[in-house]
Amino acid sequence: METQGTGRPAPERPPKEWYGELAGVAATALALGVGELVAAATGGPSAPLVAVGGVAVDAAPTPVKEFAVAVFYTYDKLALQAGIVLVLAAFAAFIGLLAIRRLRYGLAGVAVFGAIGVLASATRASATWAYPLPSVVGALAAAGLLVLLRRTLPRRAAVAAQDLGDDTSPGDTDVAAQGERTPVQGARSPSSDVDADVSVVDGAGQPPGRRRFLVLAVGAIGAAAVAVPGGRRLWAQRVAAARAAVVLPSPSSPAPPLPAEASAGVPGVKPFVTSTADFYRIDTALTVPQMEPKDWRLRIHGRVKRPLTLTYEQLLARPMVERYITLACVSNEVGGELVGNARWLGVPIKDLLDEVQPDGGADQVVSRSVDGYTAGTPTAALRDGRDALLAVGMNGEPLPVEHGFPVRMVVPGLYGYVSATKWLTELELSRFSDFSAYWVRRGYAAQAPVKTQSRIDTPAAGKRLAPGPVMVAGVAWAQHRGVSAVEVRVDDGPWQQATLATVPSVDTWRQWSWPWQATSGQHRLQVRATDNTGQVQPGQARKPLPDGATGWHTIKVTVT
The missing domain is CATH 3.90.420.10 (Oxidoreductase, molybdopterin-binding domain)
Known part of the structure; x- marks a missing residue:
C-alpha cells in the first residue's frame, strides 16, 4: 500500500474515466454479438445493428444517399455500417461512464439501447415476434456484463467515485466493494469527513482485481468481434448451401447464340x-x-x-x-x-x-x-x-x-x-x-425509361499516348430501343461515325470503336449515341436526380 511520509495511507485517486468507457464499449459489443447469434439461431430476423442501420438508411434524406453513392460508390453500405459503429461506440462509452458513478443510470442507458433495437426490428417489413428477440437478449447480456464489470472495478476507483459525490443506492455500494469491507489501520471511521484517507481490500485481504476487469472487458469485445461476423456467416452458410442445391430448369426459350x-x-x-x-x-x-x-x-x-x-x-x-x-x-x-x-x-x-x-x-x-x-x-x-x-x-x-x-x-x-x-x-x-x-x-420520377447513353472505355481519362493510330472504343446503351449510331469527336471538331458491334437484341448495350490518328498535344474526346427512334443523346449535363443523368462522356488525354 502506498503511504505518505507521515505513515498514513496515500489519498485515493479519482477514478479513471477509461474504466467506464471500456465497460460501456464492452457491454455494447457483447449486445451486438449476442444479437447476431440469436438472429442466426432463430432463422435470420433482424439483428440490432442491421435493424437500426435499416432504419437509418430509410430515414436518410435523398441528398445524403446521393452523396454516399457518389463518394463511396458500391461501398456505401460498408461506410454506413462503419459510421453506425462509431456512433454506437460513443454512446456505449457514455453508458459506461454513467454506470461507474450510478449503476442504475448505466442500466437505463442499456435499456434505451435495447428499446431502439426492438422498435427498429419490430417495424421492419415482414416482422414477426422473433424479430425483436435478438435486441432483447443482447440488451440483457449487456446489462449483465455491465453489472459484473462494475463489481470487478479496481477498488480505489470505486470508492473514489463514491467519495466524489456518487450517491449510489445501497445496491450500488455493494457492487462497488464485494465482500465485507475491512478498514485498514489508520483509516477514519465511516462517519468521518469524505476526504478521509481510505483504502479497501476484499474479504480475503487481497488487493483489487484490475486484471479481472480488463480480462472480462477485453474478452467481451473479442467475443463480439467473433460473434458478429460469425452469426452472419452461420445464416449465410445455410442459404449458400440451399442455393448450391438448386437445379435450374432448361429454358423453353433459350437466349440466341452470341454473334x-x-x-x-x-x-x-x-x-x-x-x-x-x-x-x-x-x-x-x-x-x-x-x-x-x-x-x-x-x-x-x-x-x-x-x-x-x-x-x-x-x-x-x-x-x-x-x-x-x-x-x-x-x-x-x-x-x-x-x-x-x-x-x-x-x-x-x-x-x-x-x-x-x-x-x-x-x-x-x-x-x-x-x-x-x-x-x-x-x-x-x-x-x-x-x-x-x-x-x-x-x-x-x-x-x-x-x-x-x-x-x-x-x-x-x-x-x-x-x-x-x-x-x-x-x-x-x-x-x-x-x-x-x-x-x-x-424525389425521383415515378416512371423512368433508360436514357440513351454512351461511354469511352479506352483510352482511359488522363492517359499519355504516343502519336499515331489509337483505337477509341466503348459501349452505348438504350435498352428496349436499341442503339443505331455512335459518334466521336476530338477537340470540338466534327462528329465522326464509329463502327458498331453486332447485338442479339435491342435490350443489350452495344460496343463501338473508332480509329483516331492522334497528334501531339492535349486533346478532349467526346462521344454520343443515337437510338433506333432517331433520338440523339443530349449534350446538356444533368445529374441523376430525378430520372437519370444526361450529357456527353468527355475525357482528356495527352499525346506526347
Missing part, C-alpha cells in the same frame, strides 16, 4: 457479358438479405380478379425464358460503371399478370423486397411484349445472394429503381395515384 461480332475486339472495352463478380450492386439493403428457397413465397394481389401465391418450386416448374439484358442504375453518372449486361433466366411477368387478370385501372405493379423496399413499375411495360422476367438465374447459375436470390425482377428499358427489385416477395397491382414507391417518395 462473333458482338465484341469490338478492342482491348480495354468492357466485355459484352459482364461477369457476375463484376456486376454492379446498388440497393438499400444494409446487409444482404438471406432467404432460403423453401421459405420463399411470391404473393400477387391487389387490383386483380384472381390473386395468386407461388412457392419457389412452383415458379421453377413454369416455362422459362433466357435473355441477354442490360441493366442500368439511375444513380449512374455520365461515363459511370453502374451498368452491366448479363444472361438472365426467368418466368415472363406478363404470363403471371395475365393469370391474375388486373383491373383496367391498375396502371402500376408495386414490387416488394423481403427487406421492405418497394418499386413501382408501369403495368403496361410488363405486358407490352418485352422480356420482363422474374429471374431465378444469372449467367447460367442460380442468382447470387447479392443479386437477389432466390428471385428478382429484370425489366429491360427501365432504370432499376422502378423495375429491378431484388429478394422479391410480393407484386401488388395498384395505381400510381394511390401509392408512391421508395425512391419516388424521395
Whole structure:
C-alpha cells in the first residue's frame, strides 16, 4: 500500500474515466454479438445493428444517399455500417461512464439501447415476434456484463467515485466493494469527513482485481468481434448451401447464340457479358438479405380478379425464358460503371399478370423486397411484349445472394429503381395515384425509361499516348430501343461515325470503336449515341436526380 511520509495511507485517486468507457464499449459489443447469434439461431430476423442501420438508411434524406453513392460508390453500405459503429461506440462509452458513478443510470442507458433495437426490428417489413428477440437478449447480456464489470472495478476507483459525490443506492455500494469491507489501520471511521484517507481490500485481504476487469472487458469485445461476423456467416452458410442445391430448369426459350461480332475486339472495352463478380450492386439493403428457397413465397394481389401465391418450386416448374439484358442504375453518372449486361433466366411477368387478370385501372405493379423496399413499375411495360422476367438465374447459375436470390425482377428499358427489385416477395397491382414507391417518395420520377447513353472505355481519362493510330472504343446503351449510331469527336471538331458491334437484341448495350490518328498535344474526346427512334443523346449535363443523368462522356488525354 502506498503511504505518505507521515505513515498514513496515500489519498485515493479519482477514478479513471477509461474504466467506464471500456465497460460501456464492452457491454455494447457483447449486445451486438449476442444479437447476431440469436438472429442466426432463430432463422435470420433482424439483428440490432442491421435493424437500426435499416432504419437509418430509410430515414436518410435523398441528398445524403446521393452523396454516399457518389463518394463511396458500391461501398456505401460498408461506410454506413462503419459510421453506425462509431456512433454506437460513443454512446456505449457514455453508458459506461454513467454506470461507474450510478449503476442504475448505466442500466437505463442499456435499456434505451435495447428499446431502439426492438422498435427498429419490430417495424421492419415482414416482422414477426422473433424479430425483436435478438435486441432483447443482447440488451440483457449487456446489462449483465455491465453489472459484473462494475463489481470487478479496481477498488480505489470505486470508492473514489463514491467519495466524489456518487450517491449510489445501497445496491450500488455493494457492487462497488464485494465482500465485507475491512478498514485498514489508520483509516477514519465511516462517519468521518469524505476526504478521509481510505483504502479497501476484499474479504480475503487481497488487493483489487484490475486484471479481472480488463480480462472480462477485453474478452467481451473479442467475443463480439467473433460473434458478429460469425452469426452472419452461420445464416449465410445455410442459404449458400440451399442455393448450391438448386437445379435450374432448361429454358423453353433459350437466349440466341452470341454473334462473333458482338465484341469490338478492342482491348480495354468492357466485355459484352459482364461477369457476375463484376456486376454492379446498388440497393438499400444494409446487409444482404438471406432467404432460403423453401421459405420463399411470391404473393400477387391487389387490383386483380384472381390473386395468386407461388412457392419457389412452383415458379421453377413454369416455362422459362433466357435473355441477354442490360441493366442500368439511375444513380449512374455520365461515363459511370453502374451498368452491366448479363444472361438472365426467368418466368415472363406478363404470363403471371395475365393469370391474375388486373383491373383496367391498375396502371402500376408495386414490387416488394423481403427487406421492405418497394418499386413501382408501369403495368403496361410488363405486358407490352418485352422480356420482363422474374429471374431465378444469372449467367447460367442460380442468382447470387447479392443479386437477389432466390428471385428478382429484370425489366429491360427501365432504370432499376422502378423495375429491378431484388429478394422479391410480393407484386401488388395498384395505381400510381394511390401509392408512391421508395425512391419516388424521395424525389425521383415515378416512371423512368433508360436514357440513351454512351461511354469511352479506352483510352482511359488522363492517359499519355504516343502519336499515331489509337483505337477509341466503348459501349452505348438504350435498352428496349436499341442503339443505331455512335459518334466521336476530338477537340470540338466534327462528329465522326464509329463502327458498331453486332447485338442479339435491342435490350443489350452495344460496343463501338473508332480509329483516331492522334497528334501531339492535349486533346478532349467526346462521344454520343443515337437510338433506333432517331433520338440523339443530349449534350446538356444533368445529374441523376430525378430520372437519370444526361450529357456527353468527355475525357482528356495527352499525346506526347
